Amino acid sequence: MSSEVRGARRGVKGHPKSGPSIGDVARLAGVSSQTVSRVSTGSEPVKAETRERVLDAMRQLGYAPNLAARALRQGNFRSIGLIAHQVIRTGESKTIEAVIEAARLEGYSVSLVDVETPSSSDVSEAVQHLSHQAIDGLIIIRAETATPAALALPPTMPVAVSDSRFIGHHPAVGADQIGGSRAAVQHLLDLGHATVHHIAGPADSGPADLRATAWRQTLTSAGREVQEPFGGDWSAEAGYTIGSEIAQRDDVTAVFAANDEMAAGLIHALHEAGRRVPDDVSVVGFDDIDLAAHLWPPLTTVRQEFHQIGHDLVEVIMRQLGGREQLTGYHGTVPAPLIVRQSTAAPRKRRRTRR
Amino acid sequence: MSSEVRGARRGVKGHPKSGPSIGDVARLAGVSSQTVSRVSTGSEPVKAETRERVLDAMRQLGYAPNLAARALRQGNFRSIGLIAHQVIRTGESKTIEAVIEAARLEGYSVSLVDVETPSSSDVSEAVQHLSHQAIDGLIIIRAETATPAALALPPTMPVAVSDSRFIGHHPAVGADQIGGSRAAVQHLLDLGHATVHHIAGPADSGPADLRATAWRQTLTSAGREVQEPFGGDWSAEAGYTIGSEIAQRDDVTAVFAANDEMAAGLIHALHEAGRRVPDDVSVVGFDDIDLAAHLWPPLTTVRQEFHQIGHDLVEVIMRQLGGREQLTGYHGTVPAPLIVRQSTAAPRKRRRTRR
DNA sequence: ACGCAATCTGTTCACGTAAACATTTTTGGC
DNA sequence: GCCAAAAATGTTTACGTGAACAGATTGCGT
Numbered sequence: 186m187s188s189e190v191r192g193a194r195r196g197v198k199g200h201p202k203s204g205p206s207i208g209d210v211a212r213l214a215g216v217s218s219q220t221v222s223r224v225s226t227g228s229e230p231v232k233a234e235t236r237e238r239v240l241d242a243m244r245q246l247g248y249a250p251n252l253a254a255r256a257l258r259q260g261n262f263r264s265i266g267l268i269a270h271q272v273i274r275t276g277e278s279k280t281i282e283a284v285i286e287a288a289r290l291e292g293y294s295v296s297l298v299d300v301e302t303p304s305s306s307d308v309s310e311a312v313q314h315l316s317h318q319a320i321d322g323l324i325i326i327r328a329e330t331a332t333p334a335a336l337a338l339p340p341t342m343p344v345a346v347s348d349s350r351f352i353g354h355h356p357a358v359g360a361d362q363i364g365g366s367r368a369a370v371q372h373l374l375d376l377g378h379a380t381v382h383h384i385a386g387p388a389d390s391g392p393a394d395l396r397a398t399a400w401r402q403t404l405t406s407a408g409r410e411v412q413e414p415f416g417g418d419w420s421a422e423a424g425y426t427i428g429s430e431i432a433q434r435d436d437v438t439a440v441f442a443a444n445d446e447m448a449a450g451l452i453h454a455l456h457e458a459g460r461r462v463p464d465d466v467s468v469v470g471f472d473d474i475d476l477a478a479h480l481w482p483p484l485t486t487v488r489q490e491f492h493q494i495g496h497d498l499v500e501v502i503m504r505q506l507g508g509r510e511q512l513t514g515y516h517g518t519v520p521a522p523l524i525v526r527q528s529t530a531a532p533r534k535r536r537r538t539r540r
Numbered sequence: 541m542s543s544e545v546r547g548a549r550r551g552v553k554g555h556p557k558s559g560p561s562i563g564d565v566a567r568l569a570g571v572s573s574q575t576v577s578r579v580s581t582g583s584e585p586v587k588a589e590t591r592e593r594v595l596d597a598m599r600q601l602g603y604a605p606n607l608a609a610r611a612l613r614q615g616n617f618r619s620i621g622l623i624a625h626q627v628i629r630t631g632e633s634k635t636i637e638a639v640i641e642a643a644r645l646e647g648y649s650v651s652l653v654d655v656e657t658p659s660s661s662d663v664s665e666a667v668q669h670l671s672h673q674a675i676d677g678l679i680i681i682r683a684e685t686a687t688p689a690a691l692a693l694p695p696t697m698p699v700a701v702s703d704s705r706f707i708g709h710h711p712a713v714g715a716d717q718i719g720g721s722r723a724a725v726q727h728l729l730d731l732g733h734a735t736v737h738h739i740a741g742p743a744d745s746g747p748a749d750l751r752a753t754a755w756r757q758t759l760t761s762a763g764r765e766v767q768e769p770f771g772g773d774w775s776a777e778a779g780y781t782i783g784s785e786i787a788q789r790d791d792v793t794a795v796f797a798a799n800d801e802m803a804a805g806l807i808h809a810l811h812e813a814g815r816r817v818p819d820d821v822s823v824v825g826f827d828d829i830d831l832a833a834h835l836w837p838p839l840t841t842v843r844q845e846f847h848q849i850g851h852d853l854v855e856v857i858m859r860q861l862g863g864r865e866q867l868t869g870y871h872g873t874v875p876a877p878l879i880v881r882q883s884t885a886a887p888r889k890r891r892r893t894r895r
Numbered sequence: 896a897c898g899c900a901a902t903c904t905g906t907t908c909a910c911g912t913a914a915a916c917a918t919t920t921t922t923g924g925c
Numbered sequence: 926g927c928c929a930a931a932a933a934t935g936t937t938t939a940c941g942t943g944a945a946c947a948g949a950t951t952g953c954g955t
Binding site: 251252253254256257262264267271272273275278279281282285294295296297298319420421422424425446449450452453456475476478479480481483 | 606607608609611612617619622626627628630633634636637640644649650651652674775776777779780801804805807808811830831833834835836838
């Protein structure tokens with residue numbers, strides 16, 4: 186395989202890469218470049234015969250429109266920026282999938298920036314990078330370290346957010362954190378538990394805060410004792426550490442964990458200490474990750490409809506792009522139903538009959 | 541808040557959106573636009589004093605370079621396309637995170653196209669959409685339904701692939717599927733199991749095929765019986781269904797599942813049927829997802845270094861973009877170590893002492 | 896067959912940027 | 926202090942596209 190001749194790009198003076206242009210197609214088809222453009226965009230009618238000739242030429246040359254030129258001319262990129270805190274988390278990846286799907290239906294692609302490292306400068310750097318650039322709108326799924334003020338977005342940039350801390354500052358879509366949390370806690374109370382303990386998410390997380398607040402309120406309005414919540418960070422590891430502590434205590438019979446991973450870690454620790462779930466301790470999670478149904482015991486949890494949320498986020502962007510709707514105060518809420526499985530039961534040794 | 545004046549875009553004739561241009565900055569700073577360009581790109585030296593003046597003007601106007609124009613002029617987008625089969629799978633999302641991180645270090649952004657729906661027309665549509673367009677390279681993490689031929693990529697497009705079916709067609713980076721699988725099976729044999737059963741991934745998946753082959757070879761070269769593998773689809777649900785069947789059989793003492801999710805489903809079914817893990821049945825997974833250590837019992841599994849793989853994929857793209865290296869036959873392999881936890885033990889009731 | 900309208904197609908131009916080339920200013924060796 | 930070399934800056938131009946406008950062709954009623 187001689188590798189000598191290979192790599193001869195285009196003409197001598199031509200820029201690297203770029204394939205055949207609209208002009209090449211026009212020449213081959215014997216029409217003006219504007220007509221090629223019309224065929225390409227479908228913006229104006231072209232006589233059927235002419236269109237065929239142009240399409241033939243396109244195929245023959247392997248023409249594809251140059252998106253950079255198109256974006257420059259039209260002032261938009263048909264692309265949406267996406268900021269997520271951690272792609273790896275079930276909630277975020279499911280939402281991302283849905284966003285991509287919905288965006289594609291609208292003819293938009295998605296540019297993804299993960300903001301893993303939790304320094305706030307990273308976040309604003311990410312936004313800087315995205316905001317002025319090759320995107321027409323910005324979806325923020327979660328940005329743990331950023332505040333609305335820190336974003337410094339250009340005022341014309343459409344934004345949609347699923348992180349509750351941004352509600353009021355930007356249009357938002359999110360699961361009904363409060364309703365879901367309330368249902369989880371109430372479920373445990375209804376089973377006969379005297380109170381419910383809570384493993385919270387990180388202090389700076391909006392959703393974590395909402396879940397903790399709803400947990401507290403539900404207990405309070407039922408007249409139950411409110412114990413200090415345990416502080417977690419969403420990870421199974423944290424759940425495990427906290428669980429090792431809980432396993433030593435006799436007074437904990439029911440735990441509402443702020444997400445499923447922490448619930449899994451908790452159950453792991455309880456198993457290891459010889460405490461039974463749900464006989465000794467009932468556990469409820471949040472998210473309904475795919476594995477929740479296959480943990481042992483299968484996990485009772487609050488389901489977030491991430492697919493719906495992702496689609497709604499894109500819709501919010503599209504509404505801003507289309508009409509110049511003012512949506513700043515918008516807040517869409519998606520129901521978060523409680524899914525009862527086998528990690529919850531009446532307290533103590535009385536095995537509860539499944540209903 | 542009157543909403544009447546809002547939305548007055550730029551000048552009467554100006555295109556929508558676009559902010560201040562290089563020319564506006566030049567005028568304000570009293571230099572030529574080319575000098576502003578030099579400051580902006582850092583391509584050529586500019587006298588310190590002049591640079592300051594230009595930077596001031598940029599700040600004052602809130603200037604940000606127009607990426608479309610830049611891409612048009614330079615012929616590249618500083619963006620990498622990414623095709624994944626399912627963002628939700630641990631392996632893929634971890635790889636995606638790493639790709640994004642590595643790309644950002646190179647000053648590239650990542651455009652993500654998920655190809656969830658398993659019709660092959662979707663895949664080629666996705667590639668069509670991406671390949672000719674706003675990207676300079678393409679990373680394919682997994683494309684279950686596409687074949688190398690079906691991709692129809694422009695020959696100049698740099699590609700990097702982590703799906704083994706593409707090896708030989710495109711430069712590839714991947715975990716050492718064979719070594720990892722071999723270690724898993726050998727581990728079980730070393731514990732004293734007569735043979736090892738296998739829950740395979742989907743038939744059309746390259747990695748699934750490799751793992752099954754390595755499993756078979758390891759058994760054969762040890763002179764052990766090879767049972768027909770169970771056919772799964774990566775999902776915990778499939779693992780559960782197969783597990784319900786396995787739980788009925790007395791002859792299965794050790795199972796190597798092609799991924800952790802299926803292993804989780806399997807364990808779930810075994811628990812439910814009253815079979816003990818690892819006392820009655822040993823289980824090994826593949827991937828080492830975050831939850832693997834917190835399943836009950838904690839799962840022995842083969843770790844894939846997704847982070848490394850993601851970085852390597854980007855490096856492969858960069859090498860093609862930089863020098864015009866010929867990498868078609870390249871195949872980088874990342875070690876896949878066995879992580880022994882507590883889901884494996886010697887067969888039958890003899891409880892194994894932890895080492 | 897004529898002329899007007901409607902439809903289709905061609906020409907010109909600007910989007911914002913950076914490469915290529917041209918010019919000016921500074922630097923340094925003697 | 927003078928001239929050549931180097932450094933800094935300016936001018937011109939093209940990247941590929943599609944809007945605006947202009948011109949050509951067709952259809953249709955009479």
